[in-house]
Amino acid sequence: MTYESDEQIVERWRVRADSSAIATLADRYLGQFFGTARAMLLTTDDAEDVAQETMLKIVRAIDTFDTSRCFRTWSYTILLNTIRSERRRQKTLAQRLKEIENIESYADADPSGQVHASRDDVSQCVANALRKLTEKQRTALVMMVMEGHSAAEVAEMEGCSSDAIYQRIAEAKKSLRKELSLQRLWIDT
Amino acid sequence: MTSPNDERIDRKIDQQLMRWHTQLDCDAAQRERMRNRFLEQLAIEQASQNSSALPKSESRLSPSSIANQRLWRNRTLLLSVAALLLLAVGIWQFAPHRETLQIDLSTKLGQAISCSFSAEDILRNEQLYCELDRVFEHNVPVIRQCGDRVEFDFGTRELAVQQSSPVILRFVLQERASDNSWQTLHTEDVIGGNDQHFTLPQHSGLVVKYWSHLLPDQSLWAEVAVSTAARATEQSEHCLSNDPKVVWSEIQNGRSLRLVLAFARLKPCEPGVF
Numbered sequence: 001m002t003y004e005s006d007e008q009i010v011e012r013w014r015v016r017a018d019s020s021a022i023a024t025l026a027d028r029y030l031g032q033f034f035g036t037a038r039a040m041l042l043t044t045d046d047a048e049d050v051a052q053e054t055m056l057k058i059v060r061a062i063d064t065f066d067t068s069r070c071f072r073t074w075s076y077t078i079l080l081n082t083i084r085s086e087r088r089r090q091k092t093l094a095q096r097l098k099e100i101e102n103i104e105s106y107a108d109a110d111p112s113g114q115v116h117a118s119r120d121d122v123s124q125c126v127a128n129a130l131r132k133l134t135e136k137q138r139t140a141l142v143m144m145v146m147e148g149h150s151a152a153e154v155a156e157m158e159g160c161s162s163d164a165i166y167q168r169i170a171e172a173k174k175s176l177r178k179e180l181s182l183q184r185l186w187i188d189t
Numbered sequence: 190m191t192s193p194n195d196e197r198i199d200r201k202i203d204q205q206l207m208r209w210h211t212q213l214d215c216d217a218a219q220r221e222r223m224r225n226r227f228l229e230q231l232a233i234e235q236a237s238q239n240s241s242a243l244p245k246s247e248s249r250l251s252p253s254s255i256a257n258q259r260l261w262r263n264r265t266l267l268l269s270v271a272a273l274l275l276l277a278v279g280i281w282q283f284a285p286h287r288e289t290l291q292i293d294l295s296t297k298l299g300q301a302i303s304c305s306f307s308a309e310d311i312l313r314n315e316q317l318y319c320e321l322d323r324v325f326e327h328n329v330p331v332i333r334q335c336g337d338r339v340e341f342d343f344g345t346r347e348l349a350v351q352q353s354s355p356v357i358l359r360f361v362l363q364e365r366a367s368d369n370s371w372q373t374l375h376t377e378d379v380i381g382g383n384d385q386h387f388t389l390p391q392h393s394g395l396v397v398k399y400w401s402h403l404l405p406d407q408s409l410w411a412e413v414a415v416s417t418a419a420r421a422t423e424q425s426e427h428c429l430s431n432d433p434k435v436v437w438s439e440i441q442n443g444r445s446l447r448l449v450l451a452f453a454r455l456k457p458c459e460p461g462v463f
Contacts, residue, residue: 089423126206
């Protein structure tokens with residue numbers, strides 16, 4: 001069976017109105033979106049919602065997709081925008097609810113609902129260190145180091161230059177090198 | 190400028206990050222659940238696009254029947270409000286500072302309610318709001334109506350004074366029927382001021398938390414958080430007057446449910462006028 005590229009699947013969907021193409025793209029990307037959202041938001045429940053919402057946005061916007069572009073980069077741009085919206089919405093809601101009911105559990109800084117995947121101390125330390133980075137630094141790190149996108153692709157998603165992405169990576173790594181809770185990991189064993 | 194030692198640490202950082210990221214991958218069951226949720230939600234969206242728009246108003250009536258109905262409604266309203274006042278004033282004497290009253294208005298409010306507001310709905314609620322506002326000296330910030338029942342909260346004067354522009358909100362829980370139409374399961378109207386925040390009484394396992402702010406252009410910014418036994422979602426909506434919006438939808442055990450929100454502005458009360 002020959003491999004079908006993302007762009008071919010989109011074409012099948014748009015030109016031939018083949019709805020199975022949507023399911024194929026969902027199979028291919030939902031898990032990836034979930035992992036990225038989880039790394040960016042540091043929560044599990046919200047990551048599922050973000051992954052689903054991103055796929056829905058892709059379906060709604062598929063007619064605007066330029067087939068000369070890379071579908072993966074385009075879809076990740078939508079994912080990053082959805083993550084930003086989710087973060088803003090969480091902050092607003094947490095503020096409102098805190099003002100109204102003083103409910104601590106909605107606060108985005110509350111660690112109780114965060115990083116359910118952190119099964120050990122190292123994972124927790126990594127998550128905490130990532131939380132201390134700026135949003136732009138974390139995005140660059142997650143997209144390039146963890147997701148394997150090129151600097152040019154991340155720059156396109158973020159609407160900036162490749163140099164800016166390299167700069168953010170360098171700043172992020174500098175912060176991580178200095179992170180006290182992680183320093184034991186950097187010692188040669 | 191990075192030193193050789195920094196570069197060595199950077200390589201370790203990369204390895205550690207990739208290891209950490211691998212732990213975040215979802216398992217097969219989670220992936221399947223997400224896939225099903227997505228396809229269900231997609232089906233709902235596509236069905237919504239294909240079905241007719243939200244019901245806008247009650248069925249059309251002839252001018253004479255409207256006049257008769259208006260006359261009947263006005264009479265019933267006066268009787269209802271008079272009975273309400275007698276009862277409420279008595280209770281008010283003994284009501285603690287922040288207590289909820291429940292009063293049955295079965296003669297008036299048990300009628301079918303559509304998602305949007307008719308002109309008569311708005312008039313009736315303006316009268317109800319202004320009369321309660323006058324009787325309780327601006328101390329009733331929130332009035333809830335559900336079927337035959339009216340509830341209102343006594344708040345502080347400070348809270349009530351902020352309500353310069355009263356609005357009425359309508360929450361409609363609907364279920365998709367076998368003929369693909371949406372059937373109303375539950376309707377709740379809330380009258381309040383510029384800024385609202387409250388939790389609706391639980392219905393069908395749904396806990397609905399609501400916050401809204403009336404914008405200067407008289408549109409409404411609303412945030413609705415819906416929790417079920419399975420999950421919790423929040424949605425922000427920019428609502429125009431009498432333009433219902435779906436603020437939540439979900440499939441539960443094969444049942445398609447949705448929550449519709451509509452709002453309308455009520456005229457501010459004129460002092461001493463009823």
